[in-house]
Amino acid sequence: MKIRVVLAIVALVGTLACGAYAADSTVAPAATTNKSAVIQSATGSEIVARVNGTEISRKDLDAAVHALSYQMARQGRSLPPGQTALLQQRVLDELIGRQLILQEGNKQLPADIDKRVQDVVDQAKTRMGGEEEFKKTLADTGVTLDQYIHQVRENMIVRETIQSVIDKRVTVTTNDAKAFYDANPDQFKQPEMVRASHILIRCSPDATDDMKKDKRAQIDAALALVKGGEKFADVAKKVSEDPGSAQNGGDLGYFARGRMVPEFETVAFSLKSNEVSGVVTTQFGYHIIQATGHKPAQMLSFDEVQDKLIDYLKQRKGSDITRTYVADLRQAAKVEVLLPAVPAELSPAMMPPGGTRVQTPPVEAPSPAK
Helix, strand or coil: CCCHHHHHHHHHHCCCCCHHHHHCCCCCCCCCEEEECEEEEECCCCEEEEECCEEEEHHHHHHHHHHHHHHHHHHHCCCCCCHHHHHHHHHHHHHHHHHHHHHHHHHHCCCCHHHHHHHHHHHHHHHHHCCHHHHHHEEEECCCHHHHHHHHHHHHHHHHHHHHHHHCCCCHHHHHHHHHHHHHHHHHHHHEEEEEEEEEEECCCCCCCCHHHHHHHHHHHHHHHHHHCCHHHHHHHHCCCCCCCHHCEEEEEEECCCCCCCCHHHHHCCCCCEEEEEEEEECCCEEEEEEEEECCCCCCCCHHHHHHHHHHHHHHHHHHHHHHHHHHHHHHEEEECCCCCCCCCCHHHCCCCCCCCCCCCCCCCCCCCC
């Protein structure tokens, strides 16, 4: 994914964070009113809903629908004809649910929230390759730094409010986790994996011959340094053009087959531990790869997965709990829905599978080999 595409959605990271937690959109809460008249805010924007007086604009809704449509397209899904109005209503219900959670979370803000927000922003800058690249990407997409920081803050409040509800109301025991483990053995089979580091010199496939020649000379020089005895990690930190791994000495961690582009993957899995490849060409440019570890295919033991499995089961149970929590908040709130009502003949069953929940990509440049 291009960085600019990711940042185009940055204002929406977490917008549908409540996802499946929103109140059932097929039920109109008693405290909700529905009007079809178009209402303008003080800034002239069309307002589609109010939540305890806080406005949700048409611009917010359209941006969220666009992000969802983009996510569906990436998953190979498309919206059935005539379902746009229903999709908008579903997304609006989730925006309302998110606003209710945000308002509740704002009542008890952690004392260190400003520092934690800044930490997230600083991490994003690092992942994008530094301050200048971060600012450039924001500028390219029309997102201001203040807007970005504001959204990071709201996302944090929403996530932690939801997590607090789950922690208080959901209990998963070791016995629960063991029962799931025993009943689902296929989910705990780990395929063969390799850990690798790489050095990347970026070069587009449609680059000019002169540019390719120059880039090839750069990667050959890096390979000479490694072959000459300089530590692979040190060379990666100095010359690699993969911002996602260069700062870590080129380390990509462990990955299974299917995670990397074929040319990269084939070489990585063929190397012995600590062996360094020659120059490998992919669509991203020129790589040097070092294998740093191998894991054979295996069945993960219960002890290895217990903690993560308990967290998974807690989140799964938490979906129902939090859905009820949001429905209760909505029942007690003053919610005005100004979007025209969806015709009764548009059945929710006609919506794409998976509902309207969006898994928004992280705000970072993906590793070139992924």
